[in-house]
Amino acid sequence: MTTNLQQDIIILAVESSCDDTAAAVLYNGKILANEVASQQIHELYGGIVPELASRAHQQNILPVVIMALQKAGVDKKELSAIAFTKGPGLIGSLMVGCSFAKSMAQALNVPLIGVNHMQAHVMAHFIDPPFPAFPFLCLTVSGGHTQIVKMSDYFKGEIIGKTIDDAAGEAFDKAAKMLGLPYPGGPLIDKYAQSGNPKAFLFPVPQIPDLDFSFSGLKTSFLYFIQKQVGLNPNFINENLADLCASIQFTIIKHLIKKIVLAAQKTGIKHIALAGGVSANSALRKAIQEEGIKNGWQTYIPAFEYCTDNAAMIAITAFYKYQNFDFEEMNTAPFAR
Ligand SMILES: Nc1ncnc2c1ncn2[C@@H]1O[C@H](COP(=O)(O)OP(=O)(O)OP(=O)(O)O)[C@@H](O)[C@H]1O
């Protein structure tokens, strides 16, 4: 690979903020390996059990790191730095990645780089071209967050809109749970919605001022509607699963799109990016592209493997931090929020 860098930068990154144990290896800005071990155990409980997540990270982290190094063809002695997710996330889960990264950095005598998970979701756009031009707006929609971030530079981001209650991913997962679907339900709603009618059932699009979001009222109205219909016909969900998925998905996306349109109008910015786990949703990807054509935006949609939690996004963020000599002290500790 040709590079202007004075020396090669090879980074091992680990991500352990929630229920995915991930490791990636980056070589001068290029991702050589991106491994994820997802934890199936939480399906049994219909949501993430923090204690079980921490234990599973503890079991998975070394095999995932070894796999990433092997796939990249990189020996640990070649590493320039070790990066980890500092937060936000589940504290017990974060501790596993942080302690692992510290030990490895100490043993190899290389710098330690702490990365903010939400910043990394946005920075995933700098893994593969076309890279967004600054300033751009990023609609970051994930399991724990829903934000519109105005990015003026790599590390200059301003949150100009956010959810006042649940996140979009949570809305997908809770709606799925009400339909009897396993956790995480977002991808299943996406799948069933593809054969459903998005206008079969009408739910109120949340009305929240400015650029903020809210999903709790929608969640309640979906719950009451289902309870009422199941009371009248116990087979209601089975008979209407695709239409229910398509209708709730349509309403969530309508709320998201309305707000990003408003943000673009207010800021005059026409470079619009999508990030976070919910950006894997096929209807949202399509909706933002269509809206982009209508409004003359340049839109940036991440590759699927960089939407949900992954260590490649931690590695690329660390790559830019490395060049700014932005390193962690060895007494650093993760933060939950
Ligand atoms: N195709 C899809 N359609 C809708 N939602 C999806 C899809 N794929 C994933 N999701 C949702 O994305 C969320 C997971 O995203 P992500 O891994 O970024 O969240 P997180 O890391 O738990 O939260 P955060 O990034 O806010 O800390 C889940 O809520 C999941 O249901």
Ligand SMILES: [Mg+2]
């Ligand atoms: Mg995430």
